Amino acid sequence: MSAESLPSQSCDQAEVNEETKAGNYFVSNYPPFHFWDPGTARHLPELLDVPSAIETPLGLYFHIPFCRKRCHFCYFRVYTDKNAGEIQRYLDAGIRELERYARAPFVNGRLPQFVYFGGGTPSYLSVPQLRSLTDRMKALLPWTAAQEVTFEAEPGTLNEAKLHAIRELGVTRLSLGVENFDSHILEINGRAHKADEIQRAYKAARAAGFPQINVDLISGMVEETDENWRENIRKLVDMAPDCVTIYQMEVPYNTGIYKQMKVDGKLVAPVADWATKRGWVDYAFTQLEQAGYTVTSGYTAVRDPSKTKFVYRDSLWKGADLIGAGVASFSHIGGVHFQNVAEIGQYIDTVEAGELPASRALATTPEERMIRELILQMKLGRVDSSYFQQKFAEDVRVRFGAQWSDLASRGLGEWDSGGFVLTRAALLKVDTLLHAFFLPQHQNSRYT
Ligand SMILES: C[S@@+](CC[C@H](N)C(=O)[O-])C[C@H]1O[C@@H](n2cnc3c(N)ncnc32)[C@H](O)[C@@H]1O
Numbered sequence: 001m002s003a004e005s006l007p008s009q010s011c012d013q014a015e016v017n018e019e020t021k022a023g024n025y026f027v028s029n030y031p032p033f034h035f036w037d038p039g040t041a042r043h044l045p046e047l048l049d050v051p052s053a054i055e056t057p058l059g060l061y062f063h064i065p066f067c068r069k070r071c072h073f074c075y076f077r078v079y080t081d082k083n084a085g086e087i088q089r090y091l092d093a094g095i096r097e098l099e100r101y102a103r104a105p106f107v108n109g110r111l112p113q114f115v116y117f118g119g120g121t122p123s124y125l126s127v128p129q130l131r132s133l134t135d136r137m138k139a140l141l142p143w144t145a146a147q148e149v150t151f152e153a154e155p156g157t158l159n160e161a162k163l164h165a166i167r168e169l170g171v172t173r174l175s176l177g178v179e180n181f182d183s184h185i186l187e188i189n190g191r192a193h194k195a196d197e198i199q200r201a202y203k204a205a206r207a208a209g210f211p212q213i214n215v216d217l218i219s220g221m222v223e224e225t226d227e228n229w230r231e232n233i234r235k236l237v238d239m240a241p242d243c244v245t246i247y248q249m250e251v252p253y254n255t256g257i258y259k260q261m262k263v264d265g266k267l268v269a270p271v272a273d274w275a276t277k278r279g280w281v282d283y284a285f286t287q288l289e290q291a292g293y294t295v296t297s298g299y300t301a302v303r304d305p306s307k308t309k310f311v312y313r314d315s316l317w318k319g320a321d322l323i324g325a326g327v328a329s330f331s332h333i334g335g336v337h338f339q340n341v342a343e344i345g346q347y348i349d350t351v352e353a354g355e356l357p358a359s360r361a362l363a364t365t366p367e368e369r370m371i372r373e374l375i376l377q378m379k380l381g382r383v384d385s386s387y388f389q390q391k392f393a394e395d396v397r398v399r400f401g402a403q404w405s406d407l408a409s410r411g412l413g414e415w416d417s418g419g420f421v422l423t424r425a426a427l428l429k430v431d432t433l434l435h436a437f438f439l440p441q442h443q444n445s446r447y448t
């Protein structure tokens with residue numbers, strides 16, 4: 001699962017500005033998960049019976065929750081102990097879940113405009129598993145209208161034959177979880193891959209002809225230093241991927257790092273503070289800009305913005321429908337958010353019993369949908385008032401006048417002719433600025 005599209009959460013400003021403490025700060029959705037409930041999830045079958053507006057873009061997400069090793073910083077639900085039979089049973093359940101959506105009136109003849117394989121590690125699957133899975137997916141909802149098919153990959157799981165097969169399946173955007181170029185840092189953070197596997201995988205991916213290769217890095221892994229970070233960015237610029245995504249390390253409660261903090265009786269995580277992590281992203285963005293890249297969000301730089309799009313992110317941040325299949329997957333259908341059960345055994349049993357596996361949901365109001373899109377689009381560094389006027393009949397300049405004035409008075413942004421533009425400093429800590437735009441009842445709530 002792309003962290004850009006993930007569950008997340010909040011801690012207070014002081015925490016974000018200083019030491020890295022346990023908890024999430026990344027805001028990936030709105031309203032917060034605290035307000036999603038099992039009762040609403042039970043209405044999913046009725047919702048599927050109502051045809052959606054055919055002009056609403058439809059996307060498809062498939063979650064692969066398997067990894068070779070669990071990274072010490074990872075907060076996703078992943079399994080490292082499943083055999084081929086168990087994996088097959090999971091994939092069969094995912095297809096069965098998709099079958100239910102594919103024949104529902106809500107699809108209304110639409111085909112997916114974007115497809116996303118997230119995890120966990122989709123590249124953990126073998127070529128025969130991937131061929132069979134994608135053939136069955138395409139038979140249910142053909143990819144003929146898909147502008148983008150993204151596939152997350154861990155470098156150590158890739159070889160030439162697998163990369164060619166993944167490209168042949170129709171994947172257009174390969175997202176490589178590089179995280180760091182130093183083998184020692186990778187190892188002490190629990191990554192399964194080594195530095196030389198990164199270069200090998202990247203070369204083979206280029207040879208396989210993917211239209212877009214993204215590289216994920218994390219600023220602030222355990223034992224990161226200024227010197228190593230500069231070396232990382234030098235190697236990154238040399239590599240010249242089409243797109244770079246840099247996350248600032250957070251240490252949620254369900255990570256190995258937090259468990260170790262508890263054993264040691266520590267409140268502060270053994271990683272750099274927030275100002276240092278932001279400084280490292282700033283350094284990376286500056287170097288990338290000097291190499292011709294354009295910064296397109298608080299986390300992303302692209303080499304050629306006219307060619308390199310991220311349809312999945314941009315569609316979701318503008319309110320597209322998303323069918324999410326698999327354990328713990330998120331869906332967004334006709335303004336209603338859903339999340340599936342988070343445990344694989346329960347997920348499979350529920351689907352095999354012919355039930356839908358959604359465990360919590362929230363039916364949003366038009367006002368909540370407007371705020372959701374506003375805060376997600378702020379992560380792009382610019383909010384266009386005409387977009388909100390047209391779509392929601394809301395003048396966001398007036399509606400959030402106090403919030404914009406506050407940001408402007410702190411030197412964090414200003415209005416140009418049509419939009420509010422965040423400064424680089426604001427963009428680097430954008431997740432801490434979004435809560436001020438939440439409705440009062442959603443302020444200070446935790447995302448879990
Ligand atoms: C599902 S993983 C990507 C695919 C594959 N599992 C891998 O790691 O190579 C999504 C991304 O989330 C980011 N991520 C995971 N845990 C994080 C954390 N605690 N803080 C910041 N970013 C994190 C990493 O950059 C990772 O590449």
Ligand code: SF4
Binds near residue numbers: 074
């Ligand atoms: S490989 Fe990716 S999904 Fe798996 S544990 Fe590591 S960061 Fe998490």
